[in-house]
Amino acid sequence: MAGEIPDLIAVERVGTGKGAARKARREGYVPGIVYGDDKEPLPINIKFNELLKRLKQGRFLSTLFNLKVEGQDDVRVICRGVQRDVVKDLPTHVDFMRLHRNSRINLFIPVVITGEEAAPGIKRGGVVTHVRSDVELIVTASDIPDHITLDITGGKIGDVYHISDVTLPEGVKPVIERDFVIANIAAPAGLGGGSDEEEEATAEE
Numbered sequence: 001m002a003g004e005i006p007d008l009i010a011v012e013r014v015g016t017g018k019g020a021a022r023k024a025r026r027e028g029y030v031p032g033i034v035y036g037d038d039k040e041p042l043p044i045n046i047k048f049n050e051l052l053k054r055l056k057q058g059r060f061l062s063t064l065f066n067l068k069v070e071g072q073d074d075v076r077v078i079c080r081g082v083q084r085d086v087v088k089d090l091p092t093h094v095d096f097m098r099l100h101r102n103s104r105i106n107l108f109i110p111v112v113i114t115g116e117e118a119a120p121g122i123k124r125g126g127v128v129t130h131v132r133s134d135v136e137l138i139v140t141a142s143d144i145p146d147h148i149t150l151d152i153t154g155g156k157i158g159d160v161y162h163i164s165d166v167t168l169p170e171g172v173k174p175v176i177e178r179d180f181v182i183a184n185i186a187a188p189a190g191l192g193g194g195s196d197e198e199e200e201a202t203a204e205e
Contacts, residue, residue, distance in 0.1 A: 101142035115153030
């Protein structure tokens, strides 16, 4: 059930305060702090290039990481803040929160669509439109789904699928409370005249 959690490598920072932070930056690191779970805060340094690569990948603040620090037990963390240089917009400090295995967190989980080969609407030339390729869900840190599945077997042209059409794992629920659209089956290009449901889906998103 649980997806693969990416590792994030860091080293423990010796010393605290502005002097130690400046030294870390001169050596190609970004200083940070790990706090929470009723434990002492741990000052760390992360390689600048590695952190920048992660930030460019997107959704850094909603990604669960397995933090590896030499001499420390691995711990699951989620970022709770990235400070940036006001001129260069580059990271200068990062805060992480430790998560207990029973912690509830918000994460973006991919949506996998199945049943396309059996859907009458697809056989007639319809096209699946992915309104949301992933959905922000409230999950437990110890049991994170790889994905959620939308089955469109039997789907016809004009059908619109909402989050309520997905059977979510036990204990998982969407962050957004309304029944939002995640996909629809659109008419083949050139036919025009989409259904009212398609128009509603487009307007909603």
